[in-house]
Each structure stands twice: as C-alpha cells, then as structure tokens.
Amino acid sequence: MNLVTREALHSFRRARTLSALSVTTIAFALFVTGLFGLVALNLHGAIRQIAERVQVVAFIKRDTPSQQISAAMTDIGVFPEVLTVEYVSETQALERAQRELTEFREVYQDLEVNPLPPSIELSLKPQFRDATHAAAVAERLRGFDFVEEVKFGQDWVQRLDSLRDIAGLVGLAIGLAFALVSIVIIGVTIRITVLQRAREIHIMRLVGATDWFVRGPFLLEGAIKGFLGGSAALILCGSVFAAFRAQRIGLGVGLRFFTPGEGTLLLLFGVLLGFGGSLVSVGRHLRQV
Amino acid sequence: MIRFSKVTKRYPTGTDAALDDVSFHIGRGEFVFLTGHSGAGKTTILKLMFAEERPTSGDVRVSGFGIGTLKRDEVPRLRRRLGIIFQDFRLLEGRTAAENIAFALEVTGSRAEVIPRRVARVLEQVGLANKADALPRELSGGEQQRVAIARALVNDPPVLLADEPTGNLDERATRGVFQLLCDINTAGTVVVMATHDLDLVRHANKRTLEMRDGRVVFDSISDATESW
Numbered sequence: 001m002n003l004v005t006r007e008a009l010h011s012f013r014r015a016r017t018l019s020a021l022s023v024t025t026i027a028f029a030l031f032v033t034g035l036f037g038l039v040a041l042n043l044h045g046a047i048r049q050i051a052e053r054v055q056v057v058a059f060i061k062r063d064t065p066s067q068q069i070s071a072a073m074t075d076i077g078v079f080p081e082v083l084t085v086e087y088v089s090e091t092q093a094l095e096r097a098q099r100e101l102t103e104f105r106e107v108y109q110d111l112e113v114n115p116l117p118p119s120i121e122l123s124l125k126p127q128f129r130d131a132t133h134a135a136a137v138a139e140r141l142r143g144f145d146f147v148e149e150v151k152f153g154q155d156w157v158q159r160l161d162s163l164r165d166i167a168g169l170v171g172l173a174i175g176l177a178f179a180l181v182s183i184v185i186i187g188v189t190i191r192i193t194v195l196q197r198a199r200e201i202h203i204m205r206l207v208g209a210t211d212w213f214v215r216g217p218f219l220l221e222g223a224i225k226g227f228l229g230g231s232a233a234l235i236l237c238g239s240v241f242a243a244f245r246a247q248r249i250g251l252g253v254g255l256r257f258f259t260p261g262e263g264t265l266l267l268l269f270g271v272l273l274g275f276g277g278s279l280v281s282v283g284r285h286l287r288q289v
Numbered sequence: 290m291i292r293f294s295k296v297t298k299r300y301p302t303g304t305d306a307a308l309d310d311v312s313f314h315i316g317r318g319e320f321v322f323l324t325g326h327s328g329a330g331k332t333t334i335l336k337l338m339f340a341e342e343r344p345t346s347g348d349v350r351v352s353g354f355g356i357g358t359l360k361r362d363e364v365p366r367l368r369r370r371l372g373i374i375f376q377d378f379r380l381l382e383g384r385t386a387a388e389n390i391a392f393a394l395e396v397t398g399s400r401a402e403v404i405p406r407r408v409a410r411v412l413e414q415v416g417l418a419n420k421a422d423a424l425p426r427e428l429s430g431g432e433q434q435r436v437a438i439a440r441a442l443v444n445d446p447p448v449l450l451a452d453e454p455t456g457n458l459d460e461r462a463t464r465g466v467f468q469l470l471c472d473i474n475t476a477g478t479v480v481v482m483a484t485h486d487l488d489l490v491r492h493a494n495k496r497t498l499e500m501r502d503g504r505v506v507f508d509s510i511s512d513a514t515e516s517w
Contacts, residue, residue, distance in 0.1 A: 003395050014383050203379055206339070207440065208369035209396035210362065 007217035008224065011197070018196060019225070022189045026229025027236065029182035030270050034237040034258075036178050037266070040171045042255050047164055049254075054129040054160070056122040056137050056152040062090070064118075064146040072144055073120060081128035081137050086121045090114045117148065130164075131157045183273060186229075190222055190277040194285050201285065211286050218278045226274025230267040234258075237266075290448060290479050291315040291338060296347035298333055298503075307333045309503040310347070315481065317447075320474040322490050323483040325500030331483035334500070335452050338481065339371055340364045352448060369397050372441025372449040372478075376456035378433045380425040386436045387412065387421040393440045411439040415469060431462025438469060442478075449473060451482040455489065463489065 012019045060069065069087060077085045088096070093116035097104070120141075124133060134157055138150040194201070204214050241257050258266065291314070298308040308330045315321050323331040336342040337349050340356050349356035354367045380389050390408045399407070412418050415435040425433050434454055441449055451470065455463040467489060474480045484490065490497055499507035 199379070200381060203381060203392075204396050205365075206368065206373050206379070207393040207396055208365045208367075208444070210365045213365075213396055213398075 004216040004220055008220040011217065011221050015196060018193060022193060022225050023228045025189045026186050026225055026270060026274065027232035029185045030230050030233035030266060031236045033178045033182050034233050034266050035240065036174060038237060038241060040175060043167055045256065047167060050160060051129040054124055054134060054157055056134055056141065056150065058120045058141040058147045059117045059149045060119060061146050061148050062117060068146060076120065076122065079137060079140065081124050081133050082122050083125045084123045088119045088121055090116055090118050093119065130161050186273045187277045187281065191281045194218065194281045214286065215282050218282045219275055222274035222278030223271050226270035227267060230270025233270065234263055234266055290317050290352065292350045294348040296344045296349055298337065298342060299345045306503050311505055313498060313505055313508060315479060317479065318477055320480045320495045322495055322497040323481065323500060324485060324490055324497055326485065329500035330503040331500055332452055335450050335483055338450055339373055340367055369444055370446050370448065372446040374437045374441050374451045374454050376453040378437045380433060380436060382425055385422050385424055386417060389436055390440045390443050393443050397444060407443055411443045414442065415439045430458050431465055434458060434466050435469065442473065448479045451480065453483055455484065455486060
C-alpha cells in the first residue's frame with residue numbers, strides 16, 4: 001500500500017468520530033441536494049408528458065382531393081418542427097368523438113350528417129413544443145388553400161411555456177442554493193479535519209515534504225469521504241422515495257427514481273466535493289504556514 | 290556552510306527589528322551556540338536558516354541555498370539537507386518512535402526497502418534501539434528528544450538546527466542530549482543550537498554567538514564585538 005493511501009486510511013482510524021461526522025455531514029448535505037434533484041427530475045418529466053400533448057391541427061375543407069392532401073402531407077412532414085403528420089378523416093373524427101366524449105355519445109349517434117371536418121394532426125419534436133414554434137407551424141399551414149382553420153390550443157400552450165420557465169428558473173435557483181450550501185458545509189467540515197491535523201502538516205513540511213505530498217492523503221481522504229457520504233445520501237434518497245411510493249396516495253404513480261447514470265452523478269458530485277473541498281482547505285492552510 | 294550578511298528581519302506586527310544588521314559565518318564541522326535572553330533573536334535566526342521566515346534585507350545562505358530568493362517549491366529541497374529539532378520535540382503522538390523516524394524518510398520519497406535499516410541505525414545511534422515500538426507518551430522527555438534527533442538525522446543532513454533542545458529536560462537528560470549532539474558534530478555535521486542554558490554553554494567550550502535585541506553582541510571566535 002503506498003504512503004498516500006496508508007496515511008488517508010490512518011487518518012480515518014485515528015479520528016474516527018471526526019471522520020464519521022464528516023461523512024454524515026456530507027451525506028445529509030447531498031441527501032437534501034439529491035431529494036431536490038428527484039423532485040426536479042419528476043417535475044421535469046411531468047411537464048414533458050404534458051408537452052407531448054402539444055398538437056397542431058389543420059381542419060381541411062370538405063371535398064379536398066385526396067391527392068392534394070397527400071402531397072401537402074409530404075411537404076408538411078419535412079417541416080423542421082414536425083415529428084409526425086396524421087390524416088384524420090371525417091369518419092375517424094366522428095368515431096373518436098363518440099369514443100372520447102362519452103357525455104355526447106347519444107348526440108353524435110343521432111346525427112344524420114357528420115359535422116366534423118377532416119383534419120391533419122401534427123405532433124412537434126420535443127424542442128419545438130412551445131407557443132412560438134406551434135404558432136409558426138400554424139401560420140405556415142394556413143398558407144395551404146384547402147386549410148380552413150388551424151388550432152393548437154394557444155392558451156394552454158402559453159401557460160405550459162410559463163410553467164416550464166418558472167419551474168426551470170426556480171429549479172436552477174434552488175438547485176444552485178442547495179449545491180452551494182452543500183459545498184460550504186462540506187468545506188467547513190474538511191477545514192476542521194485539516195486544522196485538527198495542523199501539527200502533522202507542520203511536521204511533514206519541516207522534514208522536507210513537498211506541498212503536493214502533504215496534500216495527497218487529504219485529497220484521497222476527502223474523495224473517500226465524499227464517496228461514502230454520496231452513497232449514504234443515495235440510500236437515504238432511495239428510502240424516502242420507496243416510503244413515498246408505499247403511501248399509495250396516487251401521487252406516486254408515474255414517479256421515477258434516479259437512473260444508474262444519475263445516481264453515479266450524485267456519487268461523483270460527492271467525490272468531487274470531498275476532493276475539491278480538501279484541495280481548497282489544505283491549499284489555504286499551506287499558504288498560511 | 291551558513292552565512293548571514295547584513296541581515297535585518299522585521300515582522301509585520303512588530304515595531305522593532307527582530308534582527309538588526311546581523312552578519313556571521315559558520316563553517317563546515319562547527320558547533321555553534323546561539324545564546325541570549327528571550328526575544329533576543331535566536332529563534333528568528335534559526336527560522337531564517339530553515340526558510341520558515343525570509344529576511345527583510347540582507348543575504349542568508351544555507352548549504353548553498355539563498356533564503357531570500359528561495360521559491361516555495363524549493364523549500365523542501367533545503368529542508369532535506371537540514372535536521373531540525375525543537376524544545377517541544379514535535380513528535381506525532383499516535384505513532385511509535387520507529388514510525389516517527391520512518392515518517393521523515395517516507396515523506397521525502399525514500400525507497401520502502403531501505404527504511405527499516407536506516408531507522409534501526411539512527412535508533413541505535415541515539416541509544417534507543419530497545420524503544421523502537423514505544424509511543425511518545427511512553428517515553429521520558431529525554432528519550433522523546435532523542436527520537437526527534439534521530440528523525441532529524443535519518444536523512445544524513447549536513448546541518449542540524451536545534452531550538453532550545455534541552456529546555457524541557459532535567460539536568461541528566463540535558464547532559465545526555467548535549468553529548469549526543471556533540472557526537473553528531475564530531476561525525477561531521479554542523480550543529481547550531483539555540484539555548485539560554487548558560488551553564489551548559491560555559492562548560493562546553495564551543496563557539497558562542499550571543500544575541501541581544503536582534504544584534505550579535507558577542508562571537509567567541511571573533512575579536513570584533515559590538516557594544517560589549
């Protein structure tokens with residue numbers, strides 16, 4: 001075992017209480033950040049699901065030749081914003097209305113003439129599911145002479161845009177605040193460790209150790225503490241998530257936990273905080289002595 | 290080996306100079322006492338020698354290193370050519386005598402296979418071969434200082450700096466530690482020892498630099514003295 005690893009482990013053994021305290025502090029700081037991350041991820045997922053319903057519908061004049069519609073659909077399909085293009089005939093529109101609008105089922109059954117026009121329904125690519133792009137696509141569709149009317153639910157798409165903006169801003173602000181608080185708490189914890197070992201650092205420097213040699217064990221120790229704290233935070237987040245879902249209050253449906261990649265990211269964040277915190281704390285201490 | 294030329298040192302918080310226009314030279318193989326009352330400048334001289342402090346003006350040269358212009362990353366190279374001991378021993382409490390000494394070799398990048406042999410050699414040299422596995426708290430003051438001396442010697446430095454090494458020891462331990470320093474000096478190492486133990490200085494018959502208010506007021510090998 002090399003000296004850096006041995007010294008880092010030695011420090012864990014000698015200052016068990018302080019090491020445990022450091023890991024616990026890192027764990028709770030990352031736990032809070034992780035919980036917020038979970039909420040943000042699920043909120044983002046929910047907004048994305050709602051955004052999937054953004055649809056631009058072009059109602060077509062009756063008796064438009066099917067060749068003209070087919071040609072137009074090919075043109076529309078290459079719009080950069082468009083994901084899918086679907087033609088809905090009058091019959092299909094009526095069947096759908098009878099199926100989905102159950103309260104009007106009888107009214108639709110008694111009709112002698114189908115009042116619903118045929119239409120072309122467009123879904124947009126994820127990055128274009130907002131009011132501005134939907135309006136631009138609608139405007140282009142109005143340019144086709146067989147198009148009678150275009151709708152895309154302008155009001156609710158605009159509300160969705162606002163919700164997305166607010167959620168993004170609030171998420172960023174709170175996320176940054178949590179991350180900053182974590183960094184400060186972890187930095188202070190590591191600073192205490194460095195001060196506790198100031199005598200050892202002093203002796204190392206007296207006998208001719210280079211600054212990087214002095215830093216080595218602290219950096220490894222910080223990274224290990226970050227990893228342990230991150231693992232504990234992940235377990236805590238998992239427990240809270242499982243408990244929340246077990247409540248079966250309906251809100252749990254459709255919620256998701258971190259993917260393995262996201263979990264690894266939280267762990268890496270912990271390692272980075274431990275490593276970076278140690279680097280800054282020891283560096284500051286070395287500049288003062 | 291060590292040369293101070295017109296060295297002045299002022300600390301940022303102090304009004305008077307800690308050292309005021311100090312010049313002296315210490316050659317190979319010398320044993321030199323630094324004496325004087327508290328605050329006379331003894332420790333400042335030692336700190337300048339191991340680059341814990343830098344001169345405000347003048348030139349300090351130790352083992353070929355110019356302290357005034359020494360870069361931070363060159364300080365470890367200087368310190369590997371010095372052994373340094375203190376009144377309070379500065380041992381690592383949680384490590385045995387042998388581990389404290391080995392630590393000095395490890396942090397300076399010595400190969401693992403040579404460390405046990407070199408530790409055993411210096412423990413033998415300071416008369417503590419049978420205390421290798423003792424923790425500092427299990428050793429007397431004199432023994433702890435011997436461990437500190439062993440740690441200072443283990444890298445075979447040409448210069449040993451000792452800041453009041455007998456200040457915490459009884460008379461018998463003082464004699465033992467002093468004799469050990471004399472033996473080290475006889476083997477060729479320059480020893481610079483700050484002390485206010487005038488009895489020790491009088492009986493030792495070694496070169497003495499006496500400090501007062503930041504100035505060298507007496508040098509026993511020089512006829513030139515100031516205000517004496």
